Amino acid sequence: MGGNGAGGANAEKRPNELLNSWFVRSGWSKGELARQVNRRARQLGAHHISTDTSRVRRWLDGENPREPIPRILSELFSERFGCVVSIEDLGLRTARQTPSTAGVDLPWTAPQTIALLGEYSRSDLMLARRGFLGTSLALSAGPSLIEPMQRWLVPTPAAQVPDSEPSPADRTRNKLSGPELELLESTTVMFRRWDAQCGGGLRRKAVVGQLHEVTDLLQEPHPAATTRRLFKVAAELAELAGWMSYDVGLQPTAQKYFVLALHAAKEAGDRPLGSYILSSMSRQMIHLGRPEDALELIHLAQYGSRDCASPRTQSMLYAMEARAYATMGQPGKCKRAVRMAEDTFTDADDWDEPDPDWIRFFSEAELYGENSHSFRDLAYVAGRSPAYASLAEPLMRRAVDLFAVDDEHQRSYALNLIGLASVHLLRREPERSTVLAEQAMRVAAKVRSERVNTRIRKTVDTANREFGDLAEVVDLTGKLAVELPEAAEAV
Structure with missing residues (x-):
């Protein structure tokens, strides 16, 4: 049974009480859990995994399975209980991770953001066919997620985005014209349309590939204004890659892209876009049964964009706030947020500036849909x-x-x-x-x-x-x- 051995010799193994507790509460039999692990492994391309009831019994008795099984178990139990069940929650050791895959507390610097976007998108393109990228990550939740995201509001030195023009030699080597930038921006709009119409599973790798190309461009010297536009494109593409990953069920991958998107939006100086990315993270947390985390993210988005977001964006944030309160069982606050979403939306048509493309999805239909789901969730x-x-x-x-x-x-x-x-x-x-x-x-x-x-x-x-x-x-x-x-x- 290749790929299922223990992570190391352990002469005096003790029963894994945490894993036993989750397993008993799940209602699964050992055979059923083994079948689910094998099925998920096949979906991920890990065809060497062949688990049976005796192997499950050994895990419960204290054996540490090798990757990607701990990640698979984390995903299966998270889906079963509707909340984040981390590898640590299951009493399984965490394999050493590279900086690109370890958590969400990343340095808020332009060079680091570029490097991580490039490394992560390249890994996704290389490994997505075999599915191992999603199993190399762990979801973050609670303070380990919220506290790093709060640094989105902390000013960063302007020197991180160079204000000087590139040298003549650099300009000759790397010419990025206005029409080329506009083409990159319009391509992002096209990808977003495809996602809305066809779902996240059809063009996810194309979006990741485009993100990787933009990351390559960011590694070249450009005028400050061009660099900021490229960061904005990178932020939108990373958010869309995260959204598509969320849509097809790759939750850790989605969260990683959302975090990187927020970093890129900060480098672009686009706080409304940052608030939108935080709303996507909030929606994921609601989906994962973490409404308190969702509410923290939404309040962070509202605070950070209160003086610059359009009425349509603010209305969307209120609607997501209502969803979080509904899931938390707070009807008074939910109803207030629903009213705020409705009232703010009425000002959308009178806004002086055109809305960015990423928020145009939030139509009257979306407003009705979000608010109705809030009341539906309250009913449950x-x-x-x-x-x-x-x-x-x-x-x-x-x-x-x-x-x-x-x-x-x-x-x-x-x-x-x-x-x-x-x-x-x-x-x-x-x-x-x-x-x-x-x-x-x-x-x-x-x-x-x-x-x-x-x-x-x-x-x-x-x-x-x-x-x-x-x-x-x-x-x-x-x-x-x-x-x-x-x-x-x-x-």
């Missing part, structure tokens, strides 16, 4: 409250109607369809829920998004648990297996 936290479900339903319906005529945001259409299906389950209306779930499956079949597929599967599982004897639910379950089979390996 409040013990399936019909009152909050009733608040969610008309908003979600409006979002679905608007996305139905929007060909550019098919992933959002699918997410809101399945969101509305979950609201109808809360309202004990399974027949209406199954119709919407089938619509969501048809849209999801066109979108490579494991996030969408996972939400559909969870909603169908809920329908099965509560209304499993209903003919419509039986039919829906059969269609799910046909129309949304197990996701292919993310690229």
